[in-house]
Amino acid sequence: MLQEDHPLVKSAGAVSLPAAELNEFVAALMQKYPVVAPIPKGREYVFAQLEDAAQLAKDYQPTILPAKKVLQQPLETIFSFVRQEAFAEDGKCTSLGEEKICFVDNGAAVQKRILFGVRPCDVNSFNVLDEVFCKDLPDPFYCRSRHETLIVAQNCVKPCRSGFCYYQQTGPGLQRGYDLLLTELNDVYLLEVGSEAGRELLALHPFGAASSEMSLAKDELLAAASRRLPKHILTRNLAELLEENVDHPVWDDLQRRCLGCGTCTMVCPTCFCYNVYDKLDLGLESGVRQREWDSCKLMEFSQVALGHNFRKGRQARAQWRIYHKLLYQQRQFGKTGCVGCGRCIYSCMVDIDLTDVAGTLGGE
Amino acid sequence: MSGLPKVAIFKFASCSGCQLEFLNLEPVLLDLLGMVDIAHFVMARSAVSPGPYDIGFVEGSIVNAEDVGRLKEARAESKLLVAIGACATHGGLQAISNWLPMREVENSVYPNPVQTHPLKSFPVSEYVKVDAALSGCPINKYELVEFIKSALLGVTPRIRPHSVCVECKLAENVCLLVSEGKPCLGPVIRAGCSALCPSRATPCTGCHGPSSDCNVESLRNTFVGLGLHQSDITRHFRKYAALDAEFQKGGRT
Incomplete structure (x- = not known):
C-alpha cells in the first residue's frame, strides 16, 4: 500500500508494451503471483483470479461488484x-x-497477489476505505489484504456507461495509488511506475522505451474521455445545498421510487459496513464468527435493541446514503465518499441517480 | 421417550414439499435427532407421541373448517408454533383460488366436488398466533436448521428479512432485471434462499414472500416499463403471497 506522500507515487519512468503482448505480460505476472483481474460474466464483468491470461477483459464496463471485494470480502470468517x-x-x-x-x-497470512486492470475509480475507493479501516482502529483483515495486494491499474481512455469520475477528481486518469499504471494508446500500452514493487514487476517481461509523444497522447486521450463522460455531477456548493435541502421534494420522489433492495450499497466501492454474526454447528458446541457486507438501505440496519429504528422510513434511508456519500464522508475524511464509478446508477432498477438528485438540488 | 425437546410437524393444505425438507437434511439429520425428539412426523414415522410439543411446525394453508379445528389444537399443543412454507405463511399457490368463483375452482380440481367443502385459502396467522415464520416454496433447509438451533439456544434466529438482491449481489450474479430486462421479483422478495433462481439465470418468482418494507408499487411501475401487460404483472404478484397487504398493491387488477 502506498501513502500519498510516497516519493515513488508520482511516475518515475515509463515503458511501453505492444498491445498484442499484454497477455504475455499478464502470463508472466501469473507465474510470480496470483492475478485477480476483470473477466466477462454473462453481459457483465467480475473480478476473479485468472487461470489463463486470455480470460482477461481488456476493455470492460465496471464490474458488478467493485474491486473492493478483493480487499474486504463479501463474506469472511473471523x-x-x-x-x-x-x-x-x-x-x-x-x-x-x-x-x-x-x-x-482465521487471520491466516494473506498471499501476495496482483490486482490487475483496476480502474481509477476503484483505486480511489481504496483511499476512502483506508481511512475507515487502516487509521484509528486498524481492521487486520482489510489492512493485511491491502498491504499484500499490488495494484496494476488501467486508465480509462474510453468512458464507461455511467461514470462521472472526472467531476469527483477520481478519473478517468489515475494520479496516485498504483504500483503500475497502464494506458492504452491505440496498439500500444504505456506503463508508468508508481512504486518500487511496481518497478520490480517490469523485470518479468521485456519492454520498449516510452516516448514523450506517448505521454502526450495519454493526456489527450484522457482529456477527451473526461469530456465524453456520460454523467456529470454538480459539485459547486453541493455541501451547502445538501445541508439546506433536507426537506426538498426530491427526497419524496426517492421515497416513492426506492425499492429498499440494497443493491446500490452492495455495488458501491466505498461502502464499508458489515454485519457480524455467529454460526453454530448443530451440536451447539462449536461454530464460526463471520462477517458479511451490510447495507444502510435495509430496514433492520438501524434497528437497535428493544426494536427502535433510527431510519425506519425508506426515505430516511435513501436520503442517508446520498448524504453519507456526498457530504458526511467529505466532512469526516476530507475526501469524497463517492468516486463516481456510476455502479449505483447503472444497477438501480428504478433509475435512482445521485447525479440527478444533486442536479435537482442545484436547480439544474 | 428421551428428555429432548419434542417437535411436531402438522400438515394442512400443501404439497408436503416443506416437510420433505426435514428429510432432505440427510447429512445432518442424525445430528438433529440427537438434539430434538421428532415426536409427530406422519410422513416419516408411523409412531406418533402425543403432545404437548416444544416446537410445532405447521405446513400448509387453512382451507376448510376442519383445518381450523385441527390448527387450533396444534396451537394449544405447541409452545412455539412455527409456520413453514409459502402456504402456511402467505396462503400459498392455492390462494390464487381466492380470486376465482369457488364453484369454478371446485369443478376444475375435484372429480366429485360434492365431497369437498373448501373455503378460501388463508395463512395460518389468520386463525392462530404464530411465533415464527419460515417462508419459501419450499422452505430453505438451512434456515430451518438455523431456526431449530436458535430455538434450542433461546436466541433470535438469523432469518434474513431483506431482499433477494442482497444475496444476489453477494453472489455477484448478473442482474436479470437491469442487464437482461427480465421481470425479476427479487427486489421485493425476502432472501434466505441464497438467490437460488437468479444464480441459475432464472428470475425470482417470489416464493419467499415479501421482504421487509418492500416497495411493490415501484417495482410494478418498473415492470410496466419493461413492457409487461397489466394482467401479467397482477399474476406475478399474486403467485405466492397475494394476500399480503403490500403485495395486494402489485396484484391489483
Whole structure:
C-alpha cells in the first residue's frame, strides 16, 4: 500500500508494451503471483483470479461488484471456536467463567497477489476505505489484504456507461495509488511506475522505451474521455445545498421510487459496513464468527435493541446514503465518499441517480 | 421417550414439499435427532407421541373448517408454533383460488366436488398466533436448521428479512432485471434462499414472500416499463403471497 506522500507515487519512468503482448505480460505476472483481474460474466464483468491470461477483459464496463471485494470480502470468517473440557491456556484457548472455549483465529497470512486492470475509480475507493479501516482502529483483515495486494491499474481512455469520475477528481486518469499504471494508446500500452514493487514487476517481461509523444497522447486521450463522460455531477456548493435541502421534494420522489433492495450499497466501492454474526454447528458446541457486507438501505440496519429504528422510513434511508456519500464522508475524511464509478446508477432498477438528485438540488 | 425437546410437524393444505425438507437434511439429520425428539412426523414415522410439543411446525394453508379445528389444537399443543412454507405463511399457490368463483375452482380440481367443502385459502396467522415464520416454496433447509438451533439456544434466529438482491449481489450474479430486462421479483422478495433462481439465470418468482418494507408499487411501475401487460404483472404478484397487504398493491387488477 502506498501513502500519498510516497516519493515513488508520482511516475518515475515509463515503458511501453505492444498491445498484442499484454497477455504475455499478464502470463508472466501469473507465474510470480496470483492475478485477480476483470473477466466477462454473462453481459457483465467480475473480478476473479485468472487461470489463463486470455480470460482477461481488456476493455470492460465496471464490474458488478467493485474491486473492493478483493480487499474486504463479501463474506469472511473471523474466527472459529469450540467448547472443550481440557486444553492448554495458550492464548488461543480461553476460559470464560465456567466455560472453556478455544478460539482459532482465521487471520491466516494473506498471499501476495496482483490486482490487475483496476480502474481509477476503484483505486480511489481504496483511499476512502483506508481511512475507515487502516487509521484509528486498524481492521487486520482489510489492512493485511491491502498491504499484500499490488495494484496494476488501467486508465480509462474510453468512458464507461455511467461514470462521472472526472467531476469527483477520481478519473478517468489515475494520479496516485498504483504500483503500475497502464494506458492504452491505440496498439500500444504505456506503463508508468508508481512504486518500487511496481518497478520490480517490469523485470518479468521485456519492454520498449516510452516516448514523450506517448505521454502526450495519454493526456489527450484522457482529456477527451473526461469530456465524453456520460454523467456529470454538480459539485459547486453541493455541501451547502445538501445541508439546506433536507426537506426538498426530491427526497419524496426517492421515497416513492426506492425499492429498499440494497443493491446500490452492495455495488458501491466505498461502502464499508458489515454485519457480524455467529454460526453454530448443530451440536451447539462449536461454530464460526463471520462477517458479511451490510447495507444502510435495509430496514433492520438501524434497528437497535428493544426494536427502535433510527431510519425506519425508506426515505430516511435513501436520503442517508446520498448524504453519507456526498457530504458526511467529505466532512469526516476530507475526501469524497463517492468516486463516481456510476455502479449505483447503472444497477438501480428504478433509475435512482445521485447525479440527478444533486442536479435537482442545484436547480439544474 | 428421551428428555429432548419434542417437535411436531402438522400438515394442512400443501404439497408436503416443506416437510420433505426435514428429510432432505440427510447429512445432518442424525445430528438433529440427537438434539430434538421428532415426536409427530406422519410422513416419516408411523409412531406418533402425543403432545404437548416444544416446537410445532405447521405446513400448509387453512382451507376448510376442519383445518381450523385441527390448527387450533396444534396451537394449544405447541409452545412455539412455527409456520413453514409459502402456504402456511402467505396462503400459498392455492390462494390464487381466492380470486376465482369457488364453484369454478371446485369443478376444475375435484372429480366429485360434492365431497369437498373448501373455503378460501388463508395463512395460518389468520386463525392462530404464530411465533415464527419460515417462508419459501419450499422452505430453505438451512434456515430451518438455523431456526431449530436458535430455538434450542433461546436466541433470535438469523432469518434474513431483506431482499433477494442482497444475496444476489453477494453472489455477484448478473442482474436479470437491469442487464437482461427480465421481470425479476427479487427486489421485493425476502432472501434466505441464497438467490437460488437468479444464480441459475432464472428470475425470482417470489416464493419467499415479501421482504421487509418492500416497495411493490415501484417495482410494478418498473415492470410496466419493461413492457409487461397489466394482467401479467397482477399474476406475478399474486403467485405466492397475494394476500399480503403490500403485495395486494402489485396484484391489483
